[in-house]
Amino acid sequence: MNLKFIEKILIVMFLLTFGIIWYDFYTFSQPQLNMNPDLSYSRLLEYIKMGWVKQVDLYRNNRLAIIEASSPDLGDRSQLFRVNIPIAASQLIQKLKEYDINFDAHPIPQKNIFIKIAYNLLIPFIFITSLIYFFQSSNNIPGFPNLPGGPGAFFMNLGKSPAKLTESTDDTSFDDVKGIEEVKEEVEEIVSFLVDQDKYTLVGATIPKGVLLVGPPGTGKTLLAKAIANEAKVPFYNAAGGEFIELFVGIGASRMRDLFVQANKNSPCIVFIDEIDAIARKRGGGYGSTNDEREQTLNQLLSELDGFKENSGVILVGATNRVDILDSALLRPGRFDRIIDVPLPTRLGRSEILKLYAKKLSLDETVSLLDIADKTAGFSGAELANLLNESAILSARYKSEKITKKEINEAFERVIGGIAGLAMESGKIKTLIAYHEIGHALIGSILKNHDNVEKITLIPRGEAKGLTWFKSRGDARLFTRAQLTSRIITLYGGRAAETIIFGKPEVTTGASNDIERVTEIAYKMVTVYGMSSLGPRAFIKLNKTRQFPYPPKPMMSVKTRIKVSREVHRLLKGYEKIANRIIFENRIIIDLLVEKLLEIETLESSDFYNLLNQYIILPSK
Incomplete structure (x- = not known):
């Protein structure tokens, strides 16, 4: 049926029905008379007793009275009034007879045949036509572009899979995946599973049911999944974990079930669920309908993975950057058989x-x-x-x-750093910021185990009023104690310069981020890395993403916490003293560098080191 034609019929029918209802209400519901404002029932009784009422017409089963009356207040002129009669006022007719007042009771007017037909046929017709339009409309649902349906189809498709089916027709291939060669080798074998299954079944091998890609955002997990599907020339189902969760419990499980029904019909294929942690968090950690919905969805996913036939050709690829919060039942062999780390590129x-x-x-x-x-x-x-x-x-x-x-x-x-702001006007604050940044740069250059300076600027960016960039010497994932110590002392350089040059009363909040970072480094040195006088012992267990757990779960007593706090304080006070000493001993060169920085507002690495090398012999790095 042509939906545009249905729309036009509905518009005409709605307008016609509205007109009929309006006509019915104003024609048959009340008398069309020009009259004064309503008169109260008690006032009507007074008028009757005073003999001022001449005629009474009763409507709506004696619930409405139109009276003709005259009184001295109205100049003895006859006028019409409307009076609403209470249900309990059953003595009105007797009083009218008692005072010999003419009255007439008007019956409710009968609707004509046209109105009866309209009510009996037109309204049901509109209702049925609306239902047809409601469920046959072909507009796409927002968020579900692959599901047909208008406003009514949303409810019809609540339990349908939100995954978008993409045939392997795009140009994404392993040639587009760069910077993670070792990961590429792992996933290339998955393509081999899909393309040449006999090679593996011949020796009794079972194709993995699931592959979990773990890594920071933006490292290419989705790109890898697309490349797998395209290289294997198989359909690719793409969905986000959050798309399965709805307010109504059971919808997520239904969508998960429908997804695997579709996947099995189109096997071999790849089912990719991005941000799978949205539906695969550890169970039992919360309360409420949302948590129940998530757990039911996870249970359905586990059931579907267990229900896979061996070598069915359907491979589930999940992606997350929070593997530490995933339910352990999902990570066991037989479900996600392979967990592949997708690191940041070197x-x-x-x-x-x-x-x-x-x-x-x-x-x-x-x-x-x-x-x-x-x-x-x-x-x-x-x-x-x-x-x-x-x-x-x-x-x-x-x-x-x-x-x-x-x-x-x-x-x-x-x-x-953010968008560059306008340069600050000369003044005490600008000078203080210059000393702060030069303090960082000088100490970072003097310490052998710290990176070299790349740039110093007084141009504000974001919340920072000034910035000092250091050039990384590599992609080291292991840091020595000397490197961590140098980083802490360099971070203290800004506050040290403020303290030595301007005095403690003049230090600013500009070092707040520096202090936060040195505290975190020192705390990890004591509680995680075993780099303190408390010995090589871990007091805090990091999660698998190498971050502090939230909320923190210290493996120590209150007494030990006090020891840890004192040790962190001792380390930081010692490093702060070193930073203060370096600033104090190099006051002259600091003044020269600040003068140059205030003059040109940005010192490049070459200009900075040309000036610094005239006064200090720097260590080779």
Whole structure:
């Protein structure tokens, strides 16, 4: 049936029905008379006793009276009044007879045949037509573009899978996955499972039911899943964990069940659930309907994985960056048989990722992708793509035909520190900020185990009034005690410069983030790394993401906590003294560096070290 035609019929029918109801109400519900405002029933009785009432007409089963009356108050002119008669007022007719007042009781007017037909046929017709339109409308539901249905279809499709089916027709392949070669080798074997099953079944091997990709956001987990499906030339079901959860308990389980029904019909295929932690959190950790819904959805997922036939060709790929909160039942062999770590790319990996994204950009010959890789330690693939995109936007803004180092550096600073603000006007605060930043830079340069300075600036970015960048020397995932100590002392450099130059009463809140970071490092040195006088013992258990648990679960008594707190305090006080001593001993060179920084507002690495090397012999790094 043509839905547009139904819409037009419904509009006409609704307008016609509204007109009939309006006509019925105003024609048959009340007399059409010009009259004065309502008169109260008690006042009517007074008028009757005074002999002022001449005629009474009763309507609506004697519930409404239209009276003709005259009184001295009205100049003895006859006028019409409307009176609502209470249900309990049954003596009115007797009083009218008693005082010999003319009255007439009017029956309720009968509806004509047209009104009866309208009520008996038109309204049911509209109701039935509305239902047809409600359930046959072909508008897509927001959030479920693959499910047909208008407003009514939302309810009809509540239990349907939200996964979007993508045939392997895009160009995503393993060639597009860069920077994680060791991970790529792992997932390439999954393609082999799907393409050449006989190779494995011949020796009695069982194809994995599930593969869990674990890693920080932006490292390429979704890209890997798409590449697997495309390389294997199989359908790809893509859904987010949060799409299964609804307010109504049981909807998530129904959607999960429907997803695997579809997957089994289209096997071999890949089912990818991103952010799977949304439905696979550890059970029993909360209360309420939302938690019940999540647990039912997880139970259904576990049931579906157990119900897989061996070598069915359906492989579940999950992705998360919170593996520590996943239910242990999901992670056992037979469900997620393989757990693959997708780490942040190394320097070489970042270089490969940058080469991939740079193919679409017009880069100047002076731009070195290796230099960009050096300064972007800790960046994910998505962040590297964003960095190059921001550089391209800046290049277009400056009407440049190619992306130069200037745009790359500006985009890097923007991504790390935020949008640049206006330079501060000269004054005491600006001078104090300059000493603060030079304090960081000087100590970081003097300490052998700290990174070199890349840039110092007084241009505000985000909440920071000034910034000092250090150039990372690599992608070390292990840190020595000397490196952690150097980092703490360097972080104290800003507060130390404020204290030595301006005195303790003039120190500012600018070092709040520095103090927070040194406290965290020192606390881990004592409680996790065993780098203190308390010995090589762990007092806090980190989760699998190497972060402090929340809420913290200390494995120590109150007495031991006091010892830990005192040890952290002792370490930090000692490192603060070292920072103060370095600032005090190098006051002259600090003043010269601050003077130069205030003059030009930004000191590049070369300018900083050219000036510093004239007065200090720096250690080789």
